[in-house]
Amino acid sequence: MEYQRPQPEPTPTSEPFWTGLANGQVLLQQCDDCDKWVYYPRSHCPHCLSSHLVWKQVSGEGSLYSFTVAPQATAPQFANETPQLIAVVELIEGVRLNTVMVNVEPENLKIGMKVKPVFYPLDDSTLLYFEPH
Amino acid sequence: MGLQGKAAVVGVADYKNERKYTGKRKFYIEQWAELTQMALADAGLVKDDIDGICCASIPESTLFAPATIAEYLGLQVNFAEMVDLGGASSVSMIWRAAAAIELGICEAVVCAAPGIPIPSNPNQGKRDPNRFYGSVSANWGSPQAEFDVPYGNVAQNVGYALIAQRYAATYGYDERALAKIAADQRTNAQGNPKAVFYGQPITIDDVLNSKMVAAPLHVLEIVMPCAGGSACIVVSERLARKSKNRPVYVTGCGERLTTRSVTYADDMTVSPVGPAATSAYEMSGKKPGDIDVLQAYDCYTITVLLTMEDAGFCGKGEGLKFVNENSLTFDGSFPVNTHGGQLGAGQAAGMAGGMSQPVEGVRQIMGRAEGRQVPDCNTALITGTGGIMSEQSVIILEGA
Secondary structure: OOOOOOOOOOOOOOHHHHHHHHOOOEEEEEEOOOOOEEOOOOOOOOOOOOOOEEEEEEOOOEEEEEEEEEOOOOOHHHHHHOOEEEEEEEEOOOOEEEEEEOOOOHHHOOOOOEEEEEEEEOOOOEEEEEEEO | OOOOOOEEEEEEEEOOOEOOOOOOOOOHHHHHHHHHHHHHHHHOOOHHHOOEEEEOOEOOEOOOHHHHHHHHHOOOOOEEEEOOOHHHHHHHHHHHHHHHHHHOOOOEEEEEEEEOOOOOOOOOOOOOHHHOEOOEOOOOOOHHHHHOHHHOOOOOHHHHHHHHHHHHHHHOOOHHHHHHHHHHHHHHHOOOOOOOOOOOOOOHHHHHHOOEEEOOEEHHHEOOEEEEEEEEEEEEHHHHHHOOOOOEEEEEEEEEEOOOOHHHOOOOOOOOHHHHHHHHHHHHOOOHHHOOEEEOOOOEHHHHHHHHHHOOOOOOOOHHHHHHHOOOOOOOOOOEOOOOHHHHHOEEOOOOHHHHHHHHHHHHHHOOOHHHOOOOOOEEEEEEEEOOOOEEEEEEEEEO
């Protein structure tokens, strides 16, 4: 059996996010009741449990919250992607997300550095990667 | 409010940890029977005393696990629970058992965590490798499957590396201090013949020269998976008086969980150990300075560092200095994981790794830790950590 590179499987709730990425846009949910931003996409706001979440386009800019450099693949499915620059980015809206850093040498990664989105196409979907801003 | 300290651990049992298991393979229900029998013998109690069980999931029956175990062991119980808190499950089993006993619904609860390989099923096809990422859910609709896995953030190493890197940027980093945690615990393992690294001490330089897995984590800062398994029996005061061992009372407990993925933690460098430990201290009336030995869940060196800080043994951001100023060995100034911890003794499969810490705490207080005994040991703080510092439980144990 061959390893396949994992891709996101959108749900009815998350579908606008992934469609947004395919169109080169970062869409985030914002709560219409408490005004807080929400990531990952949900049916209810994790701050106030309101169901009034509204999709809004944001810049996708933020800063590097943390990262790791994995010289060996974290799973066999990622064997072609080493070294993996796995990162957590905090968007200016305050939400954090898992991502991968590209267009940067591992030794130049620095927590706090400004980053901007890279729309990274896979076979059936587009991932949200980041690069230095 | 809280535990009154009227339930005690009176018996423990564990298998020898083995990296390459060569013995007879056993189903988890078979290990449950064996470990229960061993722990009862250790306590000087009999099967009919048992009227409660606390388990984690078992491969033979992902649902109805407690009933499957009760039936297999021929137990009729008044309290049964399956705990699903990852590496924190074992510590959480013990306080649940103590609470049920204090409530008066049962008198003797077996908490067990098997971890020896089960027989391979000759009729089963190969598992689809694309649906398996260790403890990570790959199911549709799982946020982890959708928003962690596609970015390569799978299993545990990445999350703990992210924590360590963020800690370094916030408080500074001293890789020799982190490595010292692994080296000191390995020294402790030299007093534990059941440890996988018994007879194999290491130095700080050995740790730093070992392979980098996910920067800044070296392979010797990460647990070694192995076969093993352990159990303990928690009983009422009445049964504790019948036991042949010094009763070890559960006098405080706490639990805290927030996120599954550490990406979404409020602050990656502040673990849920804090609130869980605060609860345990308040309940028991103890403070960090009263603790004779710390048995801290230690999947990684960074886990131990954060646990020492957040449980109040040193200030936030002062853990590296604290490690450098103390010896963590059983005869040192601040004994930690005297059996070697999971870093030094191995992390038995299933949820068994996390049972090794309470079992060792009990042995220390009973005065039965043989070649690694902490002198005059009466009070222990035990932690369990699940996921990426996402599930946390703490108990305080005190000798009668």
